[in-house]
Amino acid sequence: MSGFGITRATLAKDLRLEWRSKDAINSMLFFALLVVVIFSFSFDPTAEESRRIAGGLVWVAFLFAAVVALNQTWARELRNQVLDAYRVSPAPANALFLAKALGNFIFVSVLEALMTPLFIVFYNLRALGPAYQLLVVAVLGTWALVVNGTFFAAMSVRTRSREIMLPLLLFPITIPALLAMVEATSAILTGEFSARFWIVLLAAYDVVFTMASLFLFELVLHAE
Amino acid sequence: MAVPPLASDNADRVAANVIVAVTNLVKQFGRFAALRGVSAEFVSGRLYAILGDNGAGKTTFLRSLAGLAAPTRGNISMLGTSDLRAVCSQLGYMAHPSLLYDEMSGLENLRYFARLYGITDDARCAEMIRAVKLDPVLERPVGQYSQGMRQRMSLARALLNDPKILLLDEPFSNVDMRSAHEMAGLLKKIRDEGKTIFVVTHQAALLDGVADEFVWMEAGQIVKRTPTLEGR
Amino acid sequence: MKRAFPILAILTALLLSYGLYGALIVAPTERTMGEVQRIFYYHVPSAWTAFTLFFLNLAASVVYLIRRNPRADAIAFAAAEVGVVFCTVVLVTGPIWARPVWGIWWTWDLRLTLTLVLWLIYVSYLVLRRFSSSGQTPVMAAVLAVFGALDVPLVYFSIWFFRTQHPQPVVGGGGSIDPRMLHVLLINWAAFSCFAALVCWSRYRLEVLRREVEETQALESLLEAGNQR
Numbered sequence: 001m002s003g004f005g006i007t008r009a010t011l012a013k014d015l016r017l018e019w020r021s022k023d024a025i026n027s028m029l030f031f032a033l034l035v036v037v038i039f040s041f042s043f044d045p046t047a048e049e050s051r052r053i054a055g056g057l058v059w060v061a062f063l064f065a066a067v068v069a070l071n072q073t074w075a076r077e078l079r080n081q082v083l084d085a086y087r088v089s090p091a092p093a094n095a096l097f098l099a100k101a102l103g104n105f106i107f108v109s110v111l112e113a114l115m116t117p118l119f120i121v122f123y124n125l126r127a128l129g130p131a132y133q134l135l136v137v138a139v140l141g142t143w144a145l146v147v148n149g150t151f152f153a154a155m156s157v158r159t160r161s162r163e164i165m166l167p168l169l170l171f172p173i174t175i176p177a178l179l180a181m182v183e184a185t186s187a188i189l190t191g192e193f194s195a196r197f198w199i200v201l202l203a204a205y206d207v208v209f210t211m212a213s214l215f216l217f218e219l220v221l222h223a224e
Numbered sequence: 225m226a227v228p229p230l231a232s233d234n235a236d237r238v239a240a241n242v243i244v245a246v247t248n249l250v251k252q253f254g255r256f257a258a259l260r261g262v263s264a265e266f267v268s269g270r271l272y273a274i275l276g277d278n279g280a281g282k283t284t285f286l287r288s289l290a291g292l293a294a295p296t297r298g299n300i301s302m303l304g305t306s307d308l309r310a311v312c313s314q315l316g317y318m319a320h321p322s323l324l325y326d327e328m329s330g331l332e333n334l335r336y337f338a339r340l341y342g343i344t345d346d347a348r349c350a351e352m353i354r355a356v357k358l359d360p361v362l363e364r365p366v367g368q369y370s371q372g373m374r375q376r377m378s379l380a381r382a383l384l385n386d387p388k389i390l391l392l393d394e395p396f397s398n399v400d401m402r403s404a405h406e407m408a409g410l411l412k413k414i415r416d417e418g419k420t421i422f423v424v425t426h427q428a429a430l431l432d433g434v435a436d437e438f439v440w441m442e443a444g445q446i447v448k449r450t451p452t453l454e455g456r
Numbered sequence: 457m458k459r460a461f462p463i464l465a466i467l468t469a470l471l472l473s474y475g476l477y478g479a480l481i482v483a484p485t486e487r488t489m490g491e492v493q494r495i496f497y498y499h500v501p502s503a504w505t506a507f508t509l510f511f512l513n514l515a516a517s518v519v520y521l522i523r524r525n526p527r528a529d530a531i532a533f534a535a536a537e538v539g540v541v542f543c544t545v546v547l548v549t550g551p552i553w554a555r556p557v558w559g560i561w562w563t564w565d566l567r568l569t570l571t572l573v574l575w576l577i578y579v580s581y582l583v584l585r586r587f588s589s590s591g592q593t594p595v596m597a598a599v600l601a602v603f604g605a606l607d608v609p610l611v612y613f614s615i616w617f618f619r620t621q622h623p624q625p626v627v628g629g630g631g632s633i634d635p636r637m638l639h640v641l642l643i644n645w646a647a648f649s650c651f652a653a654l655v656c657w658s659r660y661r662l663e664v665l666r667r668e669v670e671e672t673q674a675l676e677s678l679l680e681a682g683n684q685r
């Protein structure tokens with residue numbers, strides 16, 4: 001019984017369940033689309049200006065879409081008290097966490113993949129710097145949002161006002177990562193400066209918080 | 225207030241096989257103490273029915289044994305250790321909610337939960353489903369089962385890892401009589417195989433003749449232990 | 457221990473008064489900024505005190521996670537609450553100082569921004585403590601404190617680099633400091649530290665008492681129920 005085996009089984013189970021109840025996915029996708037449109041109406045700059053602010057807009061939009069998705073993550077485990085079945089078993093807590101985080105990563109990436117082309121279209125975006133770095137930033141940045149998002153979603157799901165609790169806990173801690181994502185994206189789009197420092201910072205953030213989450217999730221899962 | 229276990233014909237057996245020992249267990253939720261100093265010993269190979277009114281602390285007691293509710297004070301010792309996480313692979317737990325995923329079939333559910341115990345053998349899952357008199361091939365999602373079927377499937381899940389101690393919280397609640405009697409019969413069989421079973425229930429009559437001992441709880445304490453239902 | 461409290465209270469009162477006198481009268485007027493600069497004697501010690509309290513919260517949280525000592529949790533709670541208050545003072549005095557001197561309310565100054573993020577993290581800490589159910593609260597809050605602490609160096613570096621890319625004014629000024637000003641600053645820091653210790657201690661004792669009352673009530677309510685049999 002390896003932790004990885006359980007992570008794989010849990011991830012497969014979650015993907016299968018998500019696929020079977022397609023309503024959640026569909027409404028998420030539509031929400032993501034709406035966010036892009038609203039942002040485009042609110043911030044309607046020229047092509048030059050848009051390159052400067054697009055980094056910020058895109059990631060804030062991703063952040064809001066992610067929060068709505070993350071809130072759903074643990075809801076399924078609370079129905080029928082299924083989480084108790086996991087807690088009672090000898091399966092390690094961080095195997096469950098990793099599975100949930102990976103599932104969320106896939107889910108949020110799908111949302112981003114939908115929103116990005118729309119942003120490119122509405123803002124006439126074109127990268128003046130090394131475009132391949134955008135992919136690196138996207139992966140590292142999404143993981144940064146998802147790893148802490150999954151952890152805090154687990155914490156907030158058993159509190160009162162759970163929907164608002166997640167962003168309340170997540171946003172302050174995410175600030176350095178958000179800054180890094182936005183600056184890196186702006187750097188690549190404008191080509192004016194190097195995104196290297198920000199990419200390294202994002203990577204450091206990811207490593208620190210992935211380890212912290214894996215290490216401490218046991219405490220959160222087995223708290224009352 | 226410690227209530228000693230029953231004397232049986234074979235006093236030596238009683239003394240040697242204490243499988244669960246609870247000492248001064250207190251469980252507090254804010255201003256409310258659900259368990260107020262429970263002390264008791266339970267012997268292996270018996271079926272204990274835990275009875276009492278709502279709010280007596282039965283569910284909290286069972287959840288404490290399962291390791292789901294950490295004691296505020298006091299000690300629980302199971303299978304010789306206070307570290308409940310260490311022996312959790314030898315426990316089976318079932319509650320009134322089904323602890324199953326509504327969107328998956330019975331077999332899919334059991335396959336997943338078996339993985340959590342390191343069991344990759346599909347045959348075992350099918351065997352457990354058959355043991356509770358359900359059809360392993362049934363593709364219907366568990367959410368569409370009747371309550372009786374759901375509880376039986378939940379029992380199958382609890383039995384997957386062949387637990388030494390079975391903890392059941394209201395297994396017969398809202399269940400049709402046929403399913404309830406079948407479950408009671410199955411529990412008798414499991415007990416006869418040497419497992420220890422704790423059943424919290426409001427329907428004591430179902431376990432009359434099946435349970436070895438009836439444990440009565442009131443206001444967060446065990447007040448009486450009787451060998452038969454009429455012993456009240 | 458109990459006798460120390462009134463002694464500390466008197467000491468605090470003395471230090472605070474002396475500090476006020478020092479800040480308003482004794483300390484020389486700053487050359488470029490004028491009288492407004494005197495807010496410095498409240499802005500900086502508040503920041504140091506707040507950071508010390510947050511560090512205390514972190515230490516108490518870690519102790520709680522390792523030993524599950526409820527007193528450690530009570531200390532963590534008290535330190536967080538008082539820390540947030542001092543942090544608020546920093547965030548309010550900062551803009552009040554910045555506006556007349558530099559003409560802007562806010563700047564992404566390193567210290568100020570770090571203080572803002574810490575304030576946000578600890579307010580979310582207090583909200584979590586308020587909204588989670590009592591059994592889970594100590595563990596969850598302690599875990600959040602650890603996450604917050606891990607975040608701090610990352611915040612520092614991210615803002616530091618951000619400022620090299622987008623230069624901004626520095627609130628509080630760098631450079632050397634007149635020894636008379638330093639003297640008043642240190643007096644005020646001592647005063648604020650004593651004040652913080654005083655309030656924290658009271659808060660801690662209040663929390664411990666509250667828990668004792670709760671426990672007694674819980675057991676008593678069951679005793680009543682038992683007697684009604």
